[in-house]
Amino acid sequence: MKVNHMCCSPPSAVTYPPDGPLQVLAGPGSGKTKVLTCRVAYLVHHHRLKPEEIVAVTFTNKAALEMKKRLNVLLGEPAASKLVLGTFHATCVKYLRKYGKSIGLNNNFSIIDQDDAKKMMASLIKPLAQAFKEVQIVLKPDQVLSEISKSKANGETPAGMRSRAQALQSGGQVLSVMADLYEEYEKALRAAGCLDFDDLLGYGLKLLKQEKHVLNIVKHVLVDEFQDTNTTQYELMKLFAKEGNVTIVGDPDQAIYGWRAADYKNTVEVHLEQNYRSTGAILDASMAIVTQDKNRVKKGLHTAHGTGIPVVLKQLSNGFTEAEYIADEIKRLRAHTGNLLTFDDFAILLRYNALSRIIETTLQKHGIPSRLVGGHKFFERLEVKDILAYLQLIDNPQYHTLQGILNRAKEKGLPAMDMAERIADEEDSYYLSIPIHSRKNLVQFVDVIRKLRVQAKSGLSVPDLIESLLEEIGYEAHLRRTQADFDTRWENIKELASNRSGKIAYAVSVANEQEVANAKNAPASQSTSQNVAQTSDDAPSSAVPADTSGSDPRGKKRKATGQASREVIDLEYAEEEEDHTTTANVALSDALGEPEDTAGTPLRAFLEASMLATDAQTQDENTVTPRVTVCTVHAAKGLEWPVVFVPGVERGVYPFSRSTEPEEVNEERRLVYVAMTRAQAVLELTCAQKRLVGKDEKPKEISPFIEECLKETEKQRELMAEVLGRKAISENEVAGTVHA
């Protein structure tokens, strides 16, 4: 891997020349975001790279937002907004919106989230349920989608999956059924004009492979959290990097997504070993865990702080007493620090969500407010999804359904909304089979959608659009009639329509509206609006009809409207450059034609950001009340809290009972390491002697990863006994608190 292994001091991570691959191995809390940000600024200021020639890819939208904010300061907003900056998914969305037609993709595609994908799969499985029963196959939507996702990540088609199934000794039948479902799922997605998250990467890869010239302008790519990129992302990165002009930043010790291919050849290596986050005690305990893997890439970690409070390992009798202990500790630590700590400062990090139930109930009992991140995301709540579904329908007529219309549309090979409109307009005889009152409803429904679509196309702000929609469909009354907990649900709707709602998504629309406003107020001679969008957003968004020419209020004019987004990413420059330099691109631009009406509206931006929003981004945005965070370790990646509890450090949890292969066990160990290194000042690990598994309470053993560390403690005890001339105490005799 290393041709030239240079262990440089941290500044080299920033100042290394852009021509050639650089690998930055960064320990937890070593300030990767700062280094990446400074490197981008250095490339622009010192090496004279134009911002639009740099692609920076982050693992989460949150990280993209953070970088964007800092680069706004370092480069100035106009320059920073020309960077191609976002997650792999967001970056692909931008290229697909812009150039997707060249690979046969309609550029007004919708992005389908996990929840909708699950519903789609459930509807495909349902008619087959009886047949499955007869051959004793039980398939859950999640399970099939997970297999499809793995398949897509490896570029495998349904046919490929089928061949794999045929080659299997056992389990081939199930996989073959999954291959059929995969095929049906693909058809359903295409019919609905949707791409799922894996498609964004898959189609992105296809586009960049096929239309390489769209990357002509890219001179350097930076990739954060490299250790967790999957195969497709790795391929994408190589395409962006071209001659290897790449900076990869990552930490092999934090690889928790089953990384398989992160071995970039011939890189110069720079280590970041200074940790700014945690106390010495926390780092020592964390290192004691991760260094158990003798095959890991050797690198150290030292703190900028003192030793601090020792890490606590507490064994409790069962899951209930464990939860009680944590609740008591939260109260004790707050009191002990004179309420220097608020509930926001505490996190309880779990191996999996099911462990949260007892903890949540116990916190509630103690009056400790908490939020379960990843449990019920804002954008996945019923009422929010209802409104989003309407908005999707307004944005993309192919999206969404009324079952009868859908079937009819399928028969006729037409998009569902087209069919709804034809039926409403009595252009399709199907209207005759609909009872008069239903027809009336349908006509009203179509009218509403049409009216709102016109408003959306004219650039109406998302809050206004939502308000208009709520009024038109009488949603408040519907919700009141159908939902017992109307009040909280209505609050969520108001949240969605207000400027506090899901900050990420909303911020895009606000920024875009601002851009529209600026553009409208700008003199006709002024060039495209100065990149004011994306002021605080971390998610990608489409462009806005920034009509600076004043010639077309609906944003038809291509250059003036800035079809490409000018917030996190801007491809406009790329297009201008290539328009002049490559004939291939002239042809491509011609083929793309004028942007379609809804492209670049605040609504499109809002929907895109909503669909791409992740747990980590939305976790804090919906409340002002300080709350203890309860989340999985995976969801905690990249985050930090003053106080962290890691419950369930038991065999079967760490490592998880299904992780038995050596590499899987190593990954489980790294998971503990990631959990522990989220803590800044206080870290407590807890485990139970017995735990409820189903209805029965089963005995539990301490995690072997922790046991390994306890050997050190045992040695210290033996030494103490020897110095004091007393009998050594065995591990079994030690109960209660152990300081690791």
Ligand SMILES: Nc1ncnc2c1ncn2[C@@H]1O[C@H](COP(=O)(O)OP(=O)(O)OP(=O)(O)O)[C@@H](O)[C@H]1O
């Ligand atoms: N040079 C610095 N001086 C002081 N504090 C810093 C410096 N760099 C980063 N920090 C602080 O250290 C903490 C960790 O930084 P950051 O979250 O960027 O680390 P990271 O490398 O992304 O960590 P991880 O990989 O664990 O997610 C943050 O609170 C950040 O503000």
